[in-house]
Amino acid sequence: xxxxxxxxxxxGGLFFTTLGLAGFGAATYxxxxxxxxxxxEVIKSTAIKQCATVLRENGFEAKASSSKGTIEITYAxxxxxxxxxxxxxxxxxxxxxMDLTDFCMGEICYNExxxxxxxxxxxxxxxxxxxxxx
Amino acid sequence: MFKRNKESQIVANEAENKExxxxxxxxxxxxxxxxxxxxxxxxxxxxxxxDLKNYLRAKAANHMVPDxxxxxxxxxxxxxxxxxxEGGSGxxxxxxxxxxxxxxxxxxxxxxxxxxxxxKKSVGEGISSFALNSDDVxxxxxxIEYKDSLSPVKTTGFGFFVFSAIFASLGVLSAVGVLIFxxxxxxxxxxxxxxIEDKELxxxxxxxxxxxxxxxxxxxxxxxxxxxxxWHMDKKTEEQKEKKKDNSxxxxxxxxxxxxxxxxMELEKDATNTEGPSKEGESNE
Numbered sequence: 004x005x006x007x008x009x010x011x012x013x014x015g016g017l018f019f020t021t022l023g024l025a026g027f028g029a030a031t032y033x034x035x036x037x038x039x040x041x042x043x044e045v046i047k048s049t050a051i052k053q054c055a056t057v058l059r060e061n062g063f064e065a066k067a068s069s070s071k072g073t074i075e076i077t078y079a080x081x082x083x084x085x086x087x088x089x090x091x092x093x094x095x096x097x098x099x100x101m102d103l104t105d106f107c108m109g110e111i112c113y114n115e116x117x118x119x120x121x122x123x124x125x126x127x128x129x130x131x132x133x134x135x136x137x
Numbered sequence: 138m139f140k141r142n143k144e145s146q147i148v149a150n151e152a153e154n155k156e157x158x159x160x161x162x163x164x165x166x167x168x169x170x171x172x173x174x175x176x177x178x179x180x181x182x183x184x185x186x187x188d189l190k191n192y193l194r195a196k197a198a199n200h201m202v203p204d205x206x207x208x209x210x211x212x213x214x215x216x217x218x219x220x221x222x223e224g225g226s227g228x229x230x231x232x233x234x235x236x237x238x239x240x241x242x243x244x245x246x247x248x249x250x251x252x253x254x255x256x257k258k259s260v261g262e263g264i265s266s267f268a269l270n271s272d273d274v275x276x277x278x279x280x281i282e283y284k285d286s287l288s289p290v291k292t293t294g295f296g297f298f299v300f301s302a303i304f305a306s307l308g309v310l311s312a313v314g315v316l317i318f319x320x321x322x323x324x325x326x327x328x329x330x331x332x333i334e335d336k337e338l339x340x341x342x343x344x345x346x347x348x349x350x351x352x353x354x355x356x357x358x359x360x361x362x363x364x365x366x367x368w369h370m371d372k373k374t375e376e377q378k379e380k381k382k383d384n385s386x387x388x389x390x391x392x393x394x395x396x397x398x399x400x401x402m403e404l405e406k407d408a409t410n411t412e413g414p415s416k417e418g419e420s421n422e
Binding site: 012 | 293308315331
């Protein structure tokens with residue numbers, strides 16, 4: 004009976020020791036990573052929508068695609084092109100998550116569907132954010 | 138006379154028994170813990186502690202019940218004083234014994250059964266000890282206290298089990314606590330930032346555009362940017378613009394003439410079809 008109880012005590016002791024080590028290990032890991040994971044898909048779609056809103060408010064046509072992470076900008080006129088240039092630059096600057104990949108301003112600029120437009124056609128692409136902690 | 142002697146003897150015995158009982162009662166109340174049933178005390182010179190432990194384990198197996206035996210070791214002169222207790226609360230006497238041996242050579246240690254007599258060797262170092270008979274009436278030496286902590290000869294693993302259980306509880310509690318802090322109290326998402334180096338803005342090309350427009354006879358046909366290749370300006374002269382316009386006019390005129398020709402041909406075709414069938418009729422007849 005004593006032998007059995009000793010084996011049980013030792014086995015139980017080893018199990019609890021392992022459990023304790025696992026608990027402390029998990030606590031240390033969580034303590035070193037106190038922030039919850041950010042939902043990057045939500046951040047992406049929010050950033051694209053907000054950028055498209057800014058562009059539309061400034062008089063541009065904005066076709067946003069969250070899946071591709073792109074925005075196609077169209078402005079079918081060259082009247083007051085200086086103002087258009089200033090406004091589109093301001094909008095791109097305001098969209099801190101988006102980078103300019105293509106730009107065309109002139110008599111003939113082609114959009115995504117290869118349709119010629121006299122005015123401005125531009126494309127923005129979503130850039131993945133970086134962690135501030137690194 | 139004989140009867141009176143017998144009676145007085147009986148009275149004397151009764152008195153002695155009563156005294157013994159009282160002294161036993163006094164003994165029992167003096168200690169707040171259990172006295173061991175059997176105590177062995179000794180001295181071992183010129184030995185390593187680990188070897189002494191093995192010796193004591195073997196001795197306990199031979200003379201006592203190992204499952205309920207405790208041992209203690211204390212450095213003394215050129216060796217170690219040791220003690221073995223069978224039963225009891227696991228409290229030892231070596232520290233008080235060593236102190237007492239400096240004052241006197243003959244010490245009586247009290248147990249629950251046979252007392253133990255410890256004698257300091259007159260020649261050489263160390264001590265000798267032996268158990269007294271149960272019915273020997275001796276006075277235990279004052280100053281011998283059961284206060285040292287002893288180790289069990291046979292470990293059951295219970296201590297390890299208790300320690301590990303406490304350790305596990307603390308580990309689990311700390312993990313739960315940190316999780317509650319992270320998801321409940323702190324509740325902060327990972328801070329992110331957008332970093333776009335060298336972001337291109339069309340407005341930076343204004344100077345170039347104005348330069349082109351200021352050139353005589355030229356205009357900006359197209360301003361193009363592609364990531365990787367950079368900005369490109371396509372400028373044309375006014376003549377090219379006019380030529381393009383002229384070309385367009387000529388093209389339109391040609392198209393007009395082509396259309397009218399097509400119409401004429403259609404009319405001629407219709408006229409030919411109308412004359413055709415009457416001639417055939419004449420030939421059949």
